[in-house]
Amino acid sequence: MLPAVGEYHVLSLDQGYPVVISTLGNIELAYKISELKPKGLSIVGKTETENIGIEKIIKNVLAVPSIKYLIVCGKDSEGHYSGNTLVSLFNNGIDNNMRVIASKGKKPILSNTTKEEVNAFRNQIEIIDMIECEDLNKILEKIQQLCEQARSSYSCEGKCSLYNKKLKTSSIEIIKVEEKDPNKVKLDKAGYFVIVPKENNNTILVEHYSYNNKLLRIIKGEDARNIYWSIIENGWITELSHAAYLGKELTRAEMSIKLGFKYVQDKA
Numbered sequence: 001m002l003p004a005v006g007e008y009h010v011l012s013l014d015q016g017y018p019v020v021i022s023t024l025g026n027i028e029l030a031y032k033i034s035e036l037k038p039k040g041l042s043i044v045g046k047t048e049t050e051n052i053g054i055e056k057i058i059k060n061v062l063a064v065p066s067i068k069y070l071i072v073c074g075k076d077s078e079g080h081y082s083g084n085t086l087v088s089l090f091n092n093g094i095d096n097n098m099r100v101i102a103s104k105g106k107k108p109i110l111s112n113t114t115k116e117e118v119n120a121f122r123n124q125i126e127i128i129d130m131i132e133c134e135d136l137n138k139i140l141e142k143i144q145q146l147c148e149q150a151r152s153s154y155s156c157e158g159k160c161s162l163y164n165k166k167l168k169t170s171s172i173e174i175i176k177v178e179e180k181d182p183n184k185v186k187l188d189k190a191g192y193f194v195i196v197p198k199e200n201n202n203t204i205l206v207e208h209y210s211y212n213n214k215l216l217r218i219i220k221g222e223d224a225r226n227i228y229w230s231i232i233e234n235g236w237i238t239e240l241s242h243a244a245y246l247g248k249e250l251t252r253a254e255m256s257i258k259l260g261f262k263y264v265q266d267k268a
Contacts, residue, residue, distance in 0.1 A: 002043075002059075002060045002063055002064075003059045003060065003063050004055070004056035004057075004059040004060050005056075006045060006053075006056045006060075007027065007030075007045055007046055008030070008043055008044065008045025008046070008060075009030065009031070009033075009034035009043065009044050009045060010042070010043050011034065011037055011041050011042060011043065011044070012041075012042055013042060013043075013064050013066075014066070015066045016040065016066070016147075017039075017040055017041060017042040017066065017067075018040060018042070018066055018067055018068040018069055018146065018147065018150040019040050019041050019042060019067070019068070019069045019070075019071060019143050019146050019147065020041075020042050020043045020044065020057075020060075020061060020067055020069070020070050020071070020125075021033060021041065021043070021044040021045075021070075021071045021072075021073065021139070021143075022044075022045065022046070022047040022057060022070065022071070022072050022073070022074075022082075022083070022086065023044065023045070023046050023047075023073055023074035024046065024047055024048070024072065024073070024074040024075060024076055024077065024082055024083045024131070025046060025047075025048050025074065025075065025076075025077045025080075025082075026046065026074035026075060026134060027046050029073070029074050029134055029136075030044050030045050030046050032136060033136070033139065033140075036136070036140065038140050038143050038144070039143075039144075039147065040143050040144065040146065040147035040150075041143055042064060042066075042067055043060060043064075043067075046074075047082045047083075047086070048077060048080060048082060049080050049082055050080045050081055050082045050084075050085040050100070050103060050105030050106070050107065050108040051105075051107055051108060051109055051110060051111065052112070053080075053082055054082060054085060054086060054089065054100075054108075054110065055110055055111075055112050055113045057070070057086070058110075058113055058117055058118065058121045059113075059117075061121055061124060061125055062117060062120055062121060062124065065124070067124065067125060068124070068125060068126065068146075068150050069125060069126050069128055069146045069150070070086070070090075070125045070126070070127050070128065071128040071130055071139065071142060071143070071146075072086050072087065072127060072128065072129055072130060072131055073130040073131065073132075073133045073134065073139055074131070074132075074133075074134055075131075075132055075134070076131050076132070079105075079106055080105055080106065081103065081104040081105040081108075082105065083129075083131040084103060084104045084105065084131070085100050085103040085104070085105045085108045086127060087127055087129050087131070088100050088101060088102045088103040088104075088108070089103070089108075089118070089121075089122070090122055090125075090126075090127040091127075093118065093119075093122065094110065094115065094118055097109065098110045098111065098113070098115070112172075128142060128146070130142065186239055186241060187211070187239075188237060188238055188239040188242040189238055189239075190235070190236055190237055190238045191208055191209050191210045191211060191216060191236070192208075192209055192211070193206050193207065193208055193209070193231075193246060193249075194206070194207040194209065194265065195207075195249055195250060195253050195263070195265050197253040197254070197256050197257050197263050198257075199256070199257045199260070202222055202257055203220055203221065203222055204220070204221055204222070204223075204224070204227060204250065204253050204254065204257070205218055205219070205220055206218065206219040206220075206221075206227055206231070206250070208231075208236055216236075217236075219231060223254055224247070224250035224251045224253065224254040227250055228246065228247050228250055231246065245266075248266075249265055249266060252266075253265075
């Protein structure tokens with residue numbers, strides 16, 4: 001299992017699969033390439049952001065020492081410029097603030113990555129700049145070319161293994177949630193809500209009651225988001241668990257109007 005969670009396709013992590021591909025913001029291109037299962041391709045996926053998205057590439061590449069090449073293809077997104085940032089990272093590195101030097105992205109700062117990891121990543125792989133290319137045949141030809149190049153001129157028994165043996169990568173604790181008893185949820189001193197979707201005029205009514213069952217107000221809106229924020233901004237909810245519950249229920253109520261199913265409010 002690769003260390004970084006993300007929307008990518010793993011084809012093989014074995015020796016002999018030295019290529020990974022970022023299709024930048026083009027999810028469909030990543031899917032098409034993965035379906036073809038080209039020999040030598042290890043991982044393919046999108047990279048939409050110039051910070052977290054790139055950090056996930058770094059983590060996963062360092063976890064597989066046999067990876068040698070990163071093809072960057074697909075259209076680069078304006079604003080994020082994740083493709084430009086990847087190329088800039090490889091060519092220029094980072095400054096003392098973990099900012100990718102010469103990146104065009106709005107916030108190309110690698111807050112969850114160490115300098116040692118960045119150096120190891122730059123040492124391990126070679127960037128193949130095919131930004132704006134979405135031609136499957138050209139991408140497949142490049143994969144084949146890189147595999148032949150790796151077999152003839154490069155061995156993993158060199159610099160990449162040296163870095164990976166010494167490198168201590170940063171990690172984040174994964175916390176497994178436990179089932180909670182809804183009967184033990186703390187009551188909100190601000191009261192409770194009864195949600196009534198009205199499909200005939202595409203509106204949602206939310207009745208706000210005190211715990212002595214006095215109706216305090218009725219909030220009316222057409223979508224869950226605006227109702228939710230109105231309640232928060234007016235201070236009509238004070239418990240985080242209650243806010244989470246209300247957001248879930250309002251979303252269900254909105255979907256019941258759009259999809260035509262009967263909404264029954266969860267009593268938890």
